[in-house]
Amino acid sequence: MNNFKIELPTKVYFGNNCVLDALLSEKSRINGHILLVCGCSEASAVNAEKMHTWISSVNPDAIVTDYRNPHSNPRLDDVREAAKQAWEKNVHTIIAIGGGSVMDLAKAVAVAAVSEEDIGAYFGTSKELPENTLPIIAVPTTAGTGSELSKAAILTDSAQGVKDGIRGACLAPKVAIVDPELTYTVPLKTTMETGFDVLAHAVESFLSRKADLYSEMLSARAISIVGESLPLLKRFIESREGITEGDIDPSEKEAREKMLFASMLMGINLYRTGNCLPHRMQYPIGALTDTSHGAGLAALFPAWIGREFEVNRDKVQEVFSYLGYPADDIPTDGREVRKIFYGFLKNKLGIGYSLKGLGVKQSAEELAPQVRGNLKSDILSETPDILIKIYEESMGE
Numbered sequence: 136m137n138n139f140k141i142e143l144p145t146k147v148y149f150g151n152n153c154v155l156d157a158l159l160s161e162k163s164r165i166n167g168h169i170l171l172v173c174g175c176s177e178a179s180a181v182n183a184e185k186m187h188t189w190i191s192s193v194n195p196d197a198i199v200t201d202y203r204n205p206h207s208n209p210r211l212d213d214v215r216e217a218a219k220q221a222w223e224k225n226v227h228t229i230i231a232i233g234g235g236s237v238m239d240l241a242k243a244v245a246v247a248a249v250s251e252e253d254i255g256a257y258f259g260t261s262k263e264l265p266e267n268t269l270p271i272i273a274v275p276t277t278a279g280t281g282s283e284l285s286k287a288a289i290l291t292d293s294a295q296g297v298k299d300g301i302r303g304a305c306l307a308p309k310v311a312i313v314d315p316e317l318t319y320t321v322p323l324k325t326t327m328e329t330g331f332d333v334l335a336h337a338v339e340s341f342l343s344r345k346a347d348l349y350s351e352m353l354s355a356r357a358i359s360i361v362g363e364s365l366p367l368l369k370r371f372i373e374s375r376e377g378i379t380e381g382d383i384d385p386s387e388k389e390a391r392e393k394m395l396f397a398s399m400l401m402g403i404n405l406y407r408t409g410n411c412l413p414h415r416m417q418y419p420i421g422a423l424t425d426t427s428h429g430a431g432l433a434a435l436f437p438a439w440i441g442r443e444f445e446v447n448r449d450k451v452q453e454v455f456s457y458l459g460y461p462a463d464d465i466p467t468d469g470r471e472v473r474k475i476f477y478g479f480l481k482n483k484l485g486i487g488y489s490l491k492g493l494g495v496k497q498s499a500e501e502l503a504p505q506v507r508g509n510l511k512s513d514i515l516s517e518t519p520d521i522l523i524k525i526y527e528e529s530m531g532e
């Protein structure tokens with residue numbers, strides 16, 4: 136058993152319609168000049184407008200400058216541009232309202248706005264971050280990344296075609312305001328792909344060498360929530376196409392609440408335990424194809440968990456039991472694991488993807504050297520040529 140400590144640097148407010156009350160409780164942070172980081176879509180504009188209203192109710196004197204993240208995979212140049220604005224306007228708080236890319240961008244801006252060094256100096260390195268990074272209030276609008284509690288910001292260096300991160304405890308937001316109401320109108324594809332990211336965090340942190348009794352407890356709960364709620368959401372969203380927010384079934388709202396809760400729980404595991412191979416292997420796929428993080432993970436996961444069964448048999452079988460599979464249906468060899476997991480993705484979530492289907496043109500041998508970072512938390516990393524094998528098995532027709 137691993138020894139552990141529990142440390143959560145982020146204060147969390149969770150619940151429907153909780154944003155205004157949470158901001159009132161954090162009133163001391165809502166003053167002076169605030170940078171509001173948000174997305175570029177129509178839905179993001181609506182959320183940004185709501186945030187402006189909430190901020191001015193808390194403090195009408197606060198001055199807010201918007202930065203709209205132009206890329207679904209935020210780039211180093213976006214960070215530089217937003218940080219320049221933050222620095223010029225003497226911003227001392229950043230509020231991020233959006234999905235994982237918006238929150239990750241905000242984290243990097245919190246560093247770049249106070250650092251004398253270019254953000255590129257921290258990208259993909261273990262260089263120590265400045266201690267005076269700007270405080271962040273993170274408000275997620277999708278259930279998936281857990282970025283509101285994690286200490287990583289995943290970015291793309293478009294000049295080099297590399298996706299990697301900056302990491303450090305001071306990147307964890309000071310406050311997370313987690314309001315399921317903000318996720319009710321997220322469309323089907325985004326709900327499924329970001330929702331699968333929750334499952335990926337849960338399974339990877341469960342199988343990680345760094346797992347402990349506390350992280351395993353959170354993983355188990357998150358896996359069972361996703362196993363129950365995400366297929367339910369697929370059916371609800373498909374059946375109510377065109378129906379407005381007011382008509383959403385209470386059971387769908389409950390499933391959204393649970394998914395956002397599970398996403399937040401996995402933010403805790405991201406902060407403490409981290410991930411396994413699929414997250415590292417997705418980064419080159421995201422950089423090459425500009426497909427979503429969840430889509431790349433879905434393409435890689437069946438082959439990975441099939442291989443993981445060879446080194447982590449009992450825990451992989453536990454994953455299937457938490458997902459709701461009865462004892463008789465739990466797979467007993469690696470090929471079966473891969474096939475059943477792919478069936479779950481395709482039939483229950485509608486995201487049975489392959490790397491070729493996502494637009495990958497490179498061979499497994501070309502992709503493998505592009506995987507960066509420390510892979511040791513995954514025991515499978517010791518298997519020779521494992522990256523090539525997983526990429527090959529994920530290619531599809």
Ligand SMILES: [Fe+2]
Nearest residue numbers: 280332336428
């Ligand atoms: Fe993730």
